[in-house]
Amino acid sequence: MYSAQKEDEVTERTTRPAPPQAVLQYRGKNFDASAVETFLYDWWDASGFFTPGPKTPGEKPFVMMLPLPNVTGDLHLGHALGFGGYEDLMARWHRMRGEPTLWLPGSDHAGIIAQIVVEKELAKEFGTKKKGPDSPASQEGLGREQFLGEMWRWMEHYKPRIYKQLRMLGCSLDWTRVHFTMDPDMQRRVRIHFIRMYAKGYLYRADRIVHWCLTCQTTYSDLESLHVERTDQLSYVRYPWAEAMPHGTPDVVVATTRPETIVADTAIAVHPDDPRWNALIGRDVLVPVSERTVKIIGDPAVDREFGTGALKVTPGHDATDFEIGQRHGLQVLSAIDTRGFMTPAAGPLAGLDRDRARTAMIDRLKEQGLLQRQEPITHNVGIHDRCETVDEPLVMKQWWMRMAPLAKPAIEAVRSGTVRIIPTYQEKVYFEWMENIRDWPVSRQIWWGHSIPVWYCRECDAIVVPEEDANDPTSCPKCRSTDLRQDPDVLDTWFSSALWPHSTLGWPEQTDDLERFYPGSVLETGYDILFFWVARMLMMGVENMRDVPFHAVYLHGLVRTGGHQKMSKSKGNVVSPVEMIEAHGADALRYALVSGVSAGADSEFSEGKLENGRRFVNKLWNVGRFVLAQIDARPGALTGPIDVAPAGPDLTEADRWILSRTEGAVLELTRLIEQYQFGEYATALQQFLWTEVADFYVELAKPQRRTAGSLDSAVRTAAYVLDRVLRLAHPIIPFVTDTLALQLWAQGQRSDVAPSLVVSAWPTPGARDAALEDRFGLAIEVIRRIRERRQEADLDARTTVQVALAGDAAALEPFADIIASLTTADVRFGGGDSAPTLVRAVEIRVDVPRDAVGDRARLEKELAEALGLLQKTRTLLASDFTTKAPPAVIVKERAKLAEREAAVGSLKAELAKLG
RNA sequence: GGACCCGUGGCUCAGCGGUUAGAGCACUCGGUUCACAUCCGAGGGGUCGCUGGUUCGAAUCCAGCCGGGUCCACCA
Numbered sequence: 001m002y003s004a005q006k007e008d009e010v011t012e013r014t015t016r017p018a019p020p021q022a023v024l025q026y027r028g029k030n031f032d033a034s035a036v037e038t039f040l041y042d043w044w045d046a047s048g049f050f051t052p053g054p055k056t057p058g059e060k061p062f063v064m065m066l067p068l069p070n071v072t073g074d075l076h077l078g079h080a081l082g083f084g085g086y087e088d089l090m091a092r093w094h095r096m097r098g099e100p101t102l103w104l105p106g107s108d109h110a111g112i113i114a115q116i117v118v119e120k121e122l123a124k125e126f127g128t129k130k131k132g133p134d135s136p137a138s139q140e141g142l143g144r145e146q147f148l149g150e151m152w153r154w155m156e157h158y159k160p161r162i163y164k165q166l167r168m169l170g171c172s173l174d175w176t177r178v179h180f181t182m183d184p185d186m187q188r189r190v191r192i193h194f195i196r197m198y199a200k201g202y203l204y205r206a207d208r209i210v211h212w213c214l215t216c217q218t219t220y221s222d223l224e225s226l227h228v229e230r231t232d233q234l235s236y237v238r239y240p241w242a243e244a245m246p247h248g249t250p251d252v253v254v255a256t257t258r259p260e261t262i263v264a265d266t267a268i269a270v271h272p273d274d275p276r277w278n279a280l281i282g283r284d285v286l287v288p289v290s291e292r293t294v295k296i297i298g299d300p301a302v303d304r305e306f307g308t309g310a311l312k313v314t315p316g317h318d319a320t321d322f323e324i325g326q327r328h329g330l331q332v333l334s335a336i337d338t339r340g341f342m343t344p345a346a347g348p349l350a351g352l353d354r355d356r357a358r359t360a361m362i363d364r365l366k367e368q369g370l371l372q373r374q375e376p377i378t379h380n381v382g383i384h385d386r387c388e389t390v391d392e393p394l395v396m397k398q399w400w401m402r403m404a405p406l407a408k409p410a411i412e413a414v415r416s417g418t419v420r421i422i423p424t425y426q427e428k429v430y431f432e433w434m435e436n437i438r439d440w441p442v443s444r445q446i447w448w449g450h451s452i453p454v455w456y457c458r459e460c461d462a463i464v465v466p467e468e469d470a471n472d473p474t475s476c477p478k479c480r481s482t483d484l485r486q487d488p489d490v491l492d493t494w495f496s497s498a499l500w501p502h503s504t505l506g507w508p509e510q511t512d513d514l515e516r517f518y519p520g521s522v523l524e525t526g527y528d529i530l531f532f533w534v535a536r537m538l539m540m541g542v543e544n545m546r547d548v549p550f551h552a553v554y555l556h557g558l559v560r561t562g563g564h565q566k567m568s569k570s571k572g573n574v575v576s577p578v579e580m581i582e583a584h585g586a587d588a589l590r591y592a593l594v595s596g597v598s599a600g601a602d603s604e605f606s607e608g609k610l611e612n613g614r615r616f617v618n619k620l621w622n623v624g625r626f627v628l629a630q631i632d633a634r635p636g637a638l639t640g641p642i643d644v645a646p647a648g649p650d651l652t653e654a655d656r657w658i659l660s661r662t663e664g665a666v667l668e669l670t671r672l673i674e675q676y677q678f679g680e681y682a683t684a685l686q687q688f689l690w691t692e693v694a695d696f697y698v699e700l701a702k703p704q705r706r707t708a709g710s711l712d713s714a715v716r717t718a719a720y721v722l723d724r725v726l727r728l729a730h731p732i733i734p735f736v737t738d739t740l741a742l743q744l745w746a747q748g749q750r751s752d753v754a755p756s757l758v759v760s761a762w763p764t765p766g767a768r769d770a771a772l773e774d775r776f777g778l779a780i781e782v783i784r785r786i787r788e789r790r791q792e793a794d795l796d797a798r799t800t801v802q803v804a805l806a807g808d809a810a811a812l813e814p815f816a817d818i819i820a821s822l823t824t825a826d827v828r829f830g831g832g833d834s835a836p837t838l839v840r841a842v843e844i845r846v847d848v849p850r851d852a853v854g855d856r857a858r859l860e861k862e863l864a865e866a867l868g869l870l871q872k873t874r875t876l877l878a879s880d881f882t883t884k885a886p887p888a889v890i891v892k893e894r895a896k897l898a899e900r901e902a903a904v905g906s907l908k909a910e911l912a913k914l915g
Numbered sequence: 916g917g918a919c920c921c922g923u924g925g926c927u928c929a930g931c932g933g934u935u936a937g938a939g940c941a942c943u944c945g946g947u948u949c950a951c952a953u954c955c956g957a958g959g960g961g962u963c964g965c966u967g968g969u970u971c972g973a974a975u976c977c978a979g980c981c982g983g984g985u986c987c988a989c990c991a
Contacts, residue, residue, distance in 0.1 A: 030951070222987095234991090256991060303990060311991055320989035379990065425919065429986070432918065436987080527986095564984090596928050596939070600920085602984085604927055608940045616939095618951060626950035683929070683938060695955070704949085784957080791945065791957050798946085822956095869935065880971040889933055889972095896934070 016047050016755065019742050026739060031621035033585025036739050041167050044738075049758040050172045052100035055516055062094035062101045063520035063550075065501050066166075066173060067533070070110035071158045071180065072117040075165040077559040077567065077593065077605055078526055080577035084169030084586065085594040085732075086556060086678055087524045091172050092731040093673050094521075096762035102517050104504055105173035107162055109155070109182040111493035112216055112386055115139070115448045118154045132215040133339065139447045140217070151448045155182070165578055170586045170734050172758065177513075179504045181496045182450070189503040190450045190496045192468050193544065198454075202402045202543075203442070205463065209315070209322035210396055210441055211382065214340045215389040218445040219398055221492065222438065223532055225391060227380040232257045234377035235362065236308070238370045239268060242284035242293045250276075252285050252296070253372055255307025257379065258317070259365065260357035263290045263346045264335035267313040269324055272298035274309050288370045289361065290347050299324045316395050332395050340392060354392070399443040399452060399489070403539070407434045410538040413548045419538065421553045422676050423600035426527060433531050442492045449490030458483040498536035501549035508544070520550040527555040527600060554676055557602035559593065564604060575605060587733035588613035594732060595682035616686050617736050620729060623694050624740035627722045630701070631747045634715045638748045643723045645766055646716040652709040653814050655717040657776045658697040660769045661688070662724050667765040669728050678732075685729055693725060696780070705821050719744065730757045779815040781839045786823045786846055789837060792858075793848035801825050802847035804832025807906070809842045835859055835910050838866075838903050856914050863907040870900040 020039035028035060044050065052061060064087060069079060087103065095101040122137035123129070133140045139147045159180065166173060179186060197203045210219040237259060239252040252268060265287045270277035281298045294313075301324055302311045315325030316334040325332060335346040342349040342357045348364070349357045365371035382391035411434045413419045414427055421427045443452060455464040455473050459481035464473045475482045499507070501523075505514040519541070523534060534553055541549030561567050567574045580589045592613035597603040631638070640646060645659055665688045672681040699705070701718055722744060730737040738757045754760035786803055795801065803825040805812055812819070813829060820827045825846075832845030835855040873896050882890060 030953090254991085258991080301989065306990060314991090318989085318991070320991070323989070377990095423920095429919065432987070531986095558985095598929070601928090602921090606927070606940085609927075612939055615951090615953095619954095622951035622954095624950085629950070680929070687938075694950085698950075699955085702949090788957060794945085796946080865935080872935090876972080882971080884971045885933075892934075 017043060019043060019755070023739050024742055024746065027625075028621075029625075031585070031618050031736055031739075033587060033617075033735060034582070037168070037170070037581075037586060037735050040735055040738055041170060044172070044756065044758055045167070045175060047755065049095075049756060050101075050103070050174045051176050052102050052174070055100070055512075059100050061517055061521075062091070062099040063517045064091060064103045064522050064524065065504070065520060065550075066103065066105045066171075067523075067525040067529070068106045068108040068181065068497060068500065069162055069166075070113055071107040071155060071162060072110055072114045073162065075162070075169070075577050077561075077575050077577055078556075080169060080580075080589060081559050081593040081603075082524055082526060082556055083166060083171050084577075084590045086554060088169070088171045088590070088734070089594065089673070089678055089731040090522060090524065090554075092734060092758065093762065095172070095758065096727065096730065096760060098761065101172075102177070103171070103173050104177050104179070105163070105166065105171070105175060106179040106181070106500070106504065107159060108493060108497055109180065109449065111444060111449045111490070112218060112220075112446055113493075114151070114154075115446050116216070116386060118151055118448075121154060122150060133217050144447055147447055155180075168578060168581050168586060170590070172734075177504070181493070181500075186496065186503060187450055188469075189499060189507060190491065191453045192508055193499055193503075193540075194453050194491070194495075195465055195468050196544075197401065198465050202406065203399060204402065205397060205399050207395055207397050208400070208441075209319050209393050210398055211384070212338065212392045212394040212396070213384040213387060213389050214338075214392055215387045216384060216446070217338065219396065219441055219443065220384055220386075221441055224385045225382045226385045226388075228383055228388075229378055230381045231376055231378045232381075233374045234307070235259050235365070235374050236372040237262065237288060237312075237365055238372055239285040239288060239312075240370070242286045245283070249280075252280075252310055253308045254310045254312045256312055257377065258314075258358070259361040260342070260346075260349060260354060261314045261317045261335060262288055262312065262361060263342075263349060264314045264316045264333040265292075265294060265312045266315060266325065266330045266333060267294050267328065268296045269299045269302050269311045269313050270296060270309060271302040271304045272300060274302075274304050276309055288368065289349075289364050297324075297328050299327060317393055319393050322393075322395065334395060336392060336394065338394065398441045399454075399487075401440040401442050403437045403439055406539040406543055407437045407535075409542045410434065410535065410548075413538060413542065419548050419551055419553060422555065423598075426530065426553075426555050426600060429527075430530060430535065434535060440492075442495050443487070443489040444492055445489055447488075447490065449493060450496055452487040452489050452491060454487040455484040456487065457481055458485060494532055494536060497533055498540040499544070501537055501541055502545050518545060518549070519547050522552045522554055523550040524554040524556070527557060530555065552676075555600050557597075557600055560602055560604050561606070580610060584610055584614045585617060585735065587617045587735050591616055591682060591733055594678050595686065597679040599676060599678075616690070617733055619690055619694055620725070620733070621736055621740065623689070623698060623725075624722060624744070626698055627718045628740075628743060628747065630703075630715050630718055631744075634711060638716055638719065639712050640716060641749045641751045642716075642719045642744065642747070643750050643752055645720050646713050648713065650710040650713040651717065652700075652714075653772070653776070654697060654700040654818060655709060655713060656769060656772055658693065658721055659717060660767075660773050661692055662721050663766045663768045664773070665692075665728060666724065666763045667768075670762070670765070673731070682732055685732070689725055689729065693721060697721065699822065700818060708817070719748065724763050726757060727760060727763050730760075734758070775811045776815065778840060778842065779812055779819055782812065782842060782844055783819055783822050785837050785839050785844050786819070786825060789844070789846040789848065790823070792854070793846075793851075795848060798824060802828065802832075804828045804830065804834075804845040804847070805842060806830050806832060806836070806845065807838075807841045807843040807902075812842065835914070836906065838862065838906065841899055841902055843906060856911070859907055859911050859914070863904065863911065866900060866903045866907055870897075870904050873897045873900055 020043050022039045023036045026035050091101055091103040119137050123135055126137045128135055128137060135141055211225050212219055234255050234257055236253050236255050268285055272278055280296050283296050284293045287294055301320060313321045313324050315322045315330050315332045317336060333345055335343055336354060337343050340354050342352050344350045349360055352360055414430060421430060453466060457464060457476035460479040462476050462478045464476055464484060466473050473484060501520055502518055505517055507514055537549050561573055561575055565573055577589060588610060592609040668684055669681055672684060701714060726737045726741045741757045752761050790801060809829055816827045834845045834847050836843035836845050873893060877893060877897060
C-alpha cells in the first residue's frame, strides 16, 4: 500500500515501471479512452497496485471475491455492472482509504454449460449438425479421455479471452492470485471437501426421483429447473374395477397429461376427506393396458379440485407421485429410460420414444373404450435451464448433500447481523429459501468437472472413499478385491464455487493468505444467484472455516434494455460491453451503468445513458485540460503542494466558495459510498463536477473574469479542486481520472507521493464555511433571476443592463463582481425604480425597457404565488403544529412566515405604484 | 397456492415523515465557438397508481384495491 507515510517503501521499489508516456503525453481535445486505457491498465497491473502490500500490524484488509464468470462466456452488461461498476468501485475506494485490498479473480469451469459450448464448437469442426448424445462431438461420441482433452484444449482458448475483458473494464483485480475452478490444486481442495463431508455424514447416496435431461444426459437440481407454460391434452382415463362392486358404484376416472406413464402406475390416490372417493379407499382397480391390479389409497397431496379428484400414482416418473409412493410404500416402476425410450417394463409400448408412446397409449385406450374424453389444458412443465429440454423425472442413484443442518448456522449468521444483505428485503427471500431448503443432488452425469472421489467394489458393493490426500484406492478394504470402479460422475459446478472464498486462499492449509484475508468483506453479485452461490458459500464457509465468508452481500439487479426487455440471445438484443468500451470507453460505460440506480433494482441500459456517461467523462477531461493550461500559463512553480488547500487573503470569494463546496462534496460522496448508495454517488458527483466546478467555478476562474486575488492562489485553488475531484471520481471512472492525475502531478509538489490515483489517498473532509456557501447560494439565485428577466425582456446576452439590489441585499455586496461578471450587468445596491423580482428577501430591479402590462402580469403572478405560500405557512402556524412539531422545524417556519409577509408586502406596493 | 418488489414529469430513474418533489435524456427559446465537433443560459412539463387511515404534517408510514414484474411451490 502506498501512502504519504510510506515514501521509503515506494522509492525502494525500483523495479516499478514508470507511467506510460502515451498517457502522460495524451492531449486530446476530447477524451479518447482508447488512447490511454490499455497502457494505463497494463501499467497499474505491472506496478503491483492491485496486489495488497506486506502485512502490517492492526491492518483491516478489504477482501472481495470476483463472482467467477464462466470460462466459456463473454462478459455481458450484468457483469459490466457488477464487476466494472460496483465491485471495482468498492475495491478502488477501500484501497484509497488505505485498506490492504484484495479482489481475487478467477473463472468457473462451468460444467454443463462449458460442455455444451465446446460440443457445439467441436460439432462445427466435425461438420455435424447432430445434437446431444447422438453427435460424434459429444462425450458419448468421443469417449472420455479424448473428450476431456478437447475440453482442456478449449479452456486454454477461452480463459485469456474472459480475463482480457475484465481488464478492459478496468477491474483492479489481483492477477497474481488468479484461480480457475479446475486448476489441479482446486481439484484437490474439492476432493478433500467431499471426503470430509462424507465422513461427517453430510453426503449420502440414494435412489430418488431427480430431474433428468434427455439432451444433456444428466440430472440437475431444482434450482436449474425452470417452468414454462404449455398447452397439452388432458386425457380422462377409466380404470376398471378389479373386483365386483355394488351396482351403481361410479367408475374410477383419472385425468392425466402423460398417459404413456400409465404402464408404471402403482396406485390411484384420492384425498382422504373427499366424500366422492373416501369410501372406496382400499379397493382394487386394473391399470389399463398393463392390467396390473393396484389399490386406491388416500393421500392429502391430492388436489380435489383437479380433474376428477382421483390421481394416478406413478412413483417412477413424477416427483409428487414419488413422495406419495414413499409415504405408502409403493413399488417404483421405471418405464422410461435415460434416452427417453420406453423400457421392457412398459409392455406393449416398449421401445417407443416418449412421444410415440403417448400416441400409442391413447390409441389403445380408445380401442379398449377406456378413454372417456380429452381436453386441452394449459399448465406448467419443467424444463432444463441450459437447453430447455422438457424434464424427464427419473428415479436414479445419486449423491446428495444433507442441507438442513448446514443451513441452520448460515440462517443465524444473517439473522444476527453478522452478514448483512443489501438491499435488506432480500434477507426475507434468503430466509424463505433457507428455512425450506431441500437436499442438494450434487452428482452430474457429465464428464467435465470435479470427479467424485468414490469407488465401488464390484465384489461386495462397498463404497470406498479414500483418506484425504491419499492416492486413489486400489483394493476394497472390506473384501480385499481389487475390482474397483470409480464413480463416473462429476460434481455440480456450484459444489466447487461454494468453496471459493476459502479454497482460493489455501484451505485446508492454514496459509498466510487464509489467515489474513478470511473472512472477506463484501460479496457483490446479481440477485439471481443468491441461492445458487451466495447461500451455499455461506453454508460451506461456516462449515469449513467456522466463520462466515463475508460480512456484507450487495445484490444488484438485472440490466434490461430497450423497453424493459430482458436481454437474451434469442431476442437479439444483447448489448456487448466489449463493443461499448471499444466505442465509448470503459469509464463512460461504468458510469452509465451505475448512475441513478439503487441497490437491488433492475435497471435499463440505453444509448442515452451511455452518451451521458461519455459526456460526463469528457467534461471532467476538459475541466482538467483547462486547469492544466492555467498551470502551464503561470510563470514559475506553484508556491505550495497541489493537494493541500490554499488559504489566505489572496483568495477570492469564488475561490473560498469552491474550496468549501469541495470539502462538502468530500463529505457527501464519502457518506454515499459508505452506505452503498453507488447510484446516488454517481449522480452527486456529476452534479458537483458539472454544475458547480465546471459551469460556475471554472467560468469565474477564467483569467478575463478574475478581478481580485493573486494569480498564484487562483491557480493553486484550481489545481487543488481538480486534485480532489479526481480522487473523488476515481473509483467509478478510473481511466480518465488517473490520466489527468498523472499529468497534474507532473506539474507540482505533492504531500501524497502515490505514483497513481489507484494507490493515492481518498480525501478527508476539510473545513467548510457554511455562511459563505449560503450567501453564495443566494448570489446564484439572484444571478438566475437577473438572467431570466433579461430573457423576458428579449435582450442580447452581451447587452449590459443596470441591476439594482435592495431589501436584504447587503449580504451580497462581496459578490457584486461575480454577479456583474456572470450577467453582464452593472450592479448597484439600493434604489432602482423598475418593478422588482424577489429572491428570498432581496429585491432585484433590472433596468430593462419597461412594459407596464408585462410587468403587471408578472407581478400579479408572483403575488398570487407569494400569497399562496404565505397562506400555507399561516395555516400551518395556526394549527397544532406549533405545539407538536420539533422546535427547529417551528423556528424555520416562523422565519419563513416573516419572509413571505415581506414578499407579499413588497409586491403589493409595487402593483399599487403601477396604478 | 405462498412470498417479495415496483407503479413519481414524454422516457429512464433518484428521493422514502418536515422548504415551492429532483436528476439525466427529450422538448421550447436565447447565446457562444477563447477547456469541451460542442458548450453555456433560461424555460415549459408532475393532483408522486386509486381509496381510506395514522400524524401537527404523508410521494414517504399502515390497510384495502387496481396495474406491472420476480421468486418459491408436488397443479397430475
